[in-house]
Every structure is written in C-alpha cells, then in structure tokens.
Amino acid sequence: MASQRDVRNRIGAVKNIQKITRAMEMVAAARLRRSEQRIEALRPYVGAIRRMTRDAAQAAGYVPSVPILAEHESLDAVGLLLVAGDRGLAGAFNSNIVRAGVTAGRDYVGESKKVLYFASGRRPASSLTFRGLEPTESFIGFTDRPAYADARTIAERLMAAYVDGEVDRVEVFYNHYISPMSQIVRRETLLPLAQATLLAEGEQESAQQQPEGLAIPGAEEAAKPRRINVEYEPDAEAVLKRLVPDYVKLSIYRALLESTASEHGARMTAMRNASQNAGDLIKDLTLEMNRARQAEITQEIMEVVAGAEGLG
Amino acid sequence: MAHAKFPVEVLTPEGEVFAEEVEMISTRTGLGSIGILARHEPLLATLVPGELRIYRSQDEIVRFAAAEGYLQFIENRALLLVEEAIPPDQLDRPVLESKLSDARGVAERAQEGSEERASALRDIARYEAFLAIGQ
Numbered sequence: 001m002a003s004q005r006d007v008r009n010r011i012g013a014v015k016n017i018q019k020i021t022r023a024m025e026m027v028a029a030a031r032l033r034r035s036e037q038r039i040e041a042l043r044p045y046v047g048a049i050r051r052m053t054r055d056a057a058q059a060a061g062y063v064p065s066v067p068i069l070a071e072h073e074s075l076d077a078v079g080l081l082l083v084a085g086d087r088g089l090a091g092a093f094n095s096n097i098v099r100a101g102v103t104a105g106r107d108y109v110g111e112s113k114k115v116l117y118f119a120s121g122r123r124p125a126s127s128l129t130f131r132g133l134e135p136t137e138s139f140i141g142f143t144d145r146p147a148y149a150d151a152r153t154i155a156e157r158l159m160a161a162y163v164d165g166e167v168d169r170v171e172v173f174y175n176h177y178i179s180p181m182s183q184i185v186r187r188e189t190l191l192p193l194a195q196a197t198l199l200a201e202g203e204q205e206s207a208q209q210q211p212e213g214l215a216i217p218g219a220e221e222a223a224k225p226r227r228i229n230v231e232y233e234p235d236a237e238a239v240l241k242r243l244v245p246d247y248v249k250l251s252i253y254r255a256l257l258e259s260t261a262s263e264h265g266a267r268m269t270a271m272r273n274a275s276q277n278a279g280d281l282i283k284d285l286t287l288e289m290n291r292a293r294q295a296e297i298t299q300e301i302m303e304v305v306a307g308a309e310g311l312g
Numbered sequence: 313m314a315h316a317k318f319p320v321e322v323l324t325p326e327g328e329v330f331a332e333e334v335e336m337i338s339t340r341t342g343l344g345s346i347g348i349l350a351r352h353e354p355l356l357a358t359l360v361p362g363e364l365r366i367y368r369s370q371d372e373i374v375r376f377a378a379a380e381g382y383l384q385f386i387e388n389r390a391l392l393l394v395e396e397a398i399p400p401d402q403l404d405r406p407v408l409e410s411k412l413s414d415a416r417g418v419a420e421r422a423q424e425g426s427e428e429r430a431s432a433l434r435d436i437a438r439y440e441a442f443l444a445i446g447q
Binding site: 038044045046048049052055147148151156157159160164228229230232233234236238239242243249250253 | 323324325326327328341342343353354355356357358379380382384386387391393395396423426427428430431434435
C-alpha cells in the first residue's frame with residue numbers, strides 16, 4: 001500500500017491538473033461566445049449578397065457561364081479540404097475530421113481517382129503527413145480566430161486548382177456547430193458550385209417567404225415588390241460574375257467559423273470532463289490517503305499495545 | 313454649404329463597421345472613382361480595392377482601406393458590402409509587404425492565363441492599394 005506521503009503528492013498533482021483544466025474550460029467558454037457572435041455577424045452580409053445576386057440575375061435575365069459553375073467532363077482528381085484546429089485537447093474534434101476525410105479519400109482512390117488533400121489547421125496537416133498523405137497545401141495559424149482574408153486565401157487557391165484543371169471536384173469536411181456538447185462532421189461539395197445555391201433562399205431568409213421573382217431591400221419592406229431601374233456598373237452580367245466566387249469564399253469562411261466554434265465547444269466539454277475526472281480522482285485518492293493514515297495509526301497502536309504487553 | 317444627408321451602411325463578413333447618416337461617400341469602382349451624394353440614381357457597382365471615404369460633413373471624414381466589394385444605392389440608402397474595411401491606422405505594413413512579395417512570386421511562377429496567376433494579380437492589386445493608403 002502506498003504511503004500517506006505518496007498519496008498526498010499525487011493529490012497535489014491532480015489538483016494542479018484540475019486547476020489547469022478548469023482554466024482552459026473557462027478560456028474555451030469565452031472564446032466560444034465570441035465565435036458564436038462572429039457566426040451571427042456574418043448573417044447580414046450573406047443575406048445582402050444573396051439579394052444582390054437575385055437582383056442581378058433578374059436584371060441580366062440569366063446566370064452567365066462562370067468556370068467554377070461548370071462541371072468538368074470527367075472526374076479524375078478530387079481535392080479534399082479538411083478543416084480542423086491548430087491545437088489538440090479538444091476531444092475527438094480533430095480526429096473526426098481526419099477520419100472522415102481519409103475515409104473519403106480512400107474511397108476515391110479505390111475508384112482510381114487522384115486525391116489531393118488540403119488542410120486548414122496544424123492538426124489535420126500533421127495527421128495527414130503522419131499517415132503518409134502529404135497535404136498539397138496547408139493553411140495554418142488562424143484557427144483560433146479566422147478572418148475573412150484567411151477564407152479568401154483558401155478559396156482562391158481551391159478555385160484556381162479547379163479552374164486550372166488540377167482537380168475536378170472539391171469537397172470540404174468540417175465540424176458543424178450545434179452546441180458545446182455536440183458537433184457533427186459535415187461533408188459538402190464546394191466546387192463545382194451548384195447553380196441552385198446562387199438563387200436559393202438562405203436559411204436566414206426562409207422566415208420571410210418572399211414571392212418568387214421579387215427582391216426586397218429590407219425585411220421591413222418584405223411585402224412591397226421592387227421595380228426600380230437600377231443602373232449596373234459595369235453591367236449586371238459582370239456584377240454576377242464577381243458575385244459567384246463570393247459564394248465559395250463565404251462557404252469556406254462559414255466552415256472556418258463553425259469549425260472554430262466547434263473547437264472551442266469541444267474543448268470546453270473535454271476540459272469540463274477532465275475537471276470532473278480530476279475531482280473524482282481526488283476523492284478516491286483522499287479516501288486512499290485516509291485509509292493509509294488509519295492503517296498507520298492502527299499499526300502504531302498495535303505496536304504500543306504489543307510493547308506494553310511485552311513489558312507486562 | 314451643407315449637403316443633404318443619407319444613411320450609409322458598410323458591411324463586411326466580420327460584421328458591420330459603419331452605419332450613420334452622412335453627406336457624401338467617395339470610393340473606387342471598376343470604372344474609376346465615384347462620389348455619391350443624397351438622391352443618387354439607383355446603382356449597383358463593383359468596387360475595387362482602394363480608399364473608402366465617408367464624409368460626415370465637409371471636413372469630418374471617416375476613412376477605410378476597403379477590399380473588393382459592392383456598392384448598392386437604392387431608395388436613397390447606400391449599402392457597401394466589402395470583404396475587408398480597415399481603418400488606415402490599423403494597417404499592418406510589414407505584413408502587407410510580405411504578402412505582396414509572396415503574391416508577386418506566385419504571379420511570376422504561375423502560367424500565363426491561368427486562374428492561379430489571375431488570383432495572384434488580384435492579391436497584388438489589393439495589397440498595393442492598401443499600402444498606398446497606409447502612407
């Protein structure tokens with residue numbers, strides 16, 4: 001049986017760990033709140049881009065042919081973008097993405113397609129390298145607080161790969177944020193961009209249910225149809241062509257934000273569990289220490305009694 | 313003379329950066345500089361990276377380094393959607409310079425006419441515009 005002193009040392013160590021995990025939980029909680037706010041902050045921009053796209057498509061009368069909307073004739077190479085974190089200690093947050101991405105990649109290789117991996121975050125980048133699946137490009141250093149410029153960098157790289165024929169399809173894997181307790185792995189096709197996404201109503205607008213073919217300048221005027229002659233500069237088609245790639249950038253930005261919120265949520269939950277486990281361990285160890293102390297006392301009493309008997 | 317005021321909203325994917333009634337805005341579209349006063353014609357223009365100036369009054373000007381975006385003017389309201397809108401004093405010159413030289417490297421290596429090159433040229437235009445504003 002461990003001595004009292006050993007157990008006391010272990011209790012001290014576990015208490016220190018518990019302090020750290022508690023602090024990490026609180027940091028993650030604060031960051032989670034901020035990332036939730038950033039997801040909220042994106043909504044008005046996306047809504048405005050969608051309205052602008054519908055207006056411009058209406059004015060142009062059609063959606064112009066843009067390379068990222070056009071499906072390639074044959075599917076030979078697939079780009080997989082794995083979005084996760086720079087750091088660990090967040091439960092299965094990183095490994096779920098790597099597992100889903102690698103499984104999908106293996107399926108494509110089974111169909112004799114070439115697979116190019118792209119990683120956002122140090123963890124998926126190093127996991128891929130470790131498995132011998134060297135990523136074509138890694139984007140790192142921002143997963144705590146991704147900026148739109150980071151999403152633009154990734155999107156531009158992937159769009160160039162698609163348009164220049166390096167890949168014929170691009171899929172993204174990321175953790176969709178539901179709550180601190182639950183995140184689910186989402187797999188979406190980024191490129192070619194489906195034309196339906198351009199003219200579809202966003203989830204944030206579905207509540208307004210505007211009639212088909214009418215655009216609205218603001219929610220408060222939802223009922224009023226707009227028939228204004230807007231001058232497009234240079235013209236509606238050129239504006240549309242500029243708007244289309246924005247959908248890819250926004251999809252990636254959204255994935256980065258969701259992933260960041262998921263990461264902080266997962267870390268918060270993981271750290272809360274760790275703190276609880278540390279608490280349980282401390283309880284067990286305290287019990288063990290008391291038992292050890294009691295055993296020592298019993299031992300001493302027995303020695304005293306035995307000594308007294310020996311004298312008598 | 314004071315001009316009539318009209319509401320202006322500047323939105324970026326990271327949130328709203330400006331929403332006030334102002335006298336005039338001045339920015340750059342794909343076709344050149346543009347100034348917008350109250351009761352401008354309905355307009356939807358694409359914006360190129362450059363300085364966005366918002367005139368609260370003749371001599372009170374709010375400035376931003378604005379990336380690519382759109383300007384919509386409808387029903388006497390201006391809505392600017394820009395990818396980034398950074399106050400000039402918050403521009404990080406060393407970072408911009410290193411990104412600029414990276415982009416130049418990519419543009420040089422990339423094949424003529426490729427999307428990779430086009431994308432690098434867009435980056436160059438943006439970083440150069442930002443650096444010009446920062447001066």
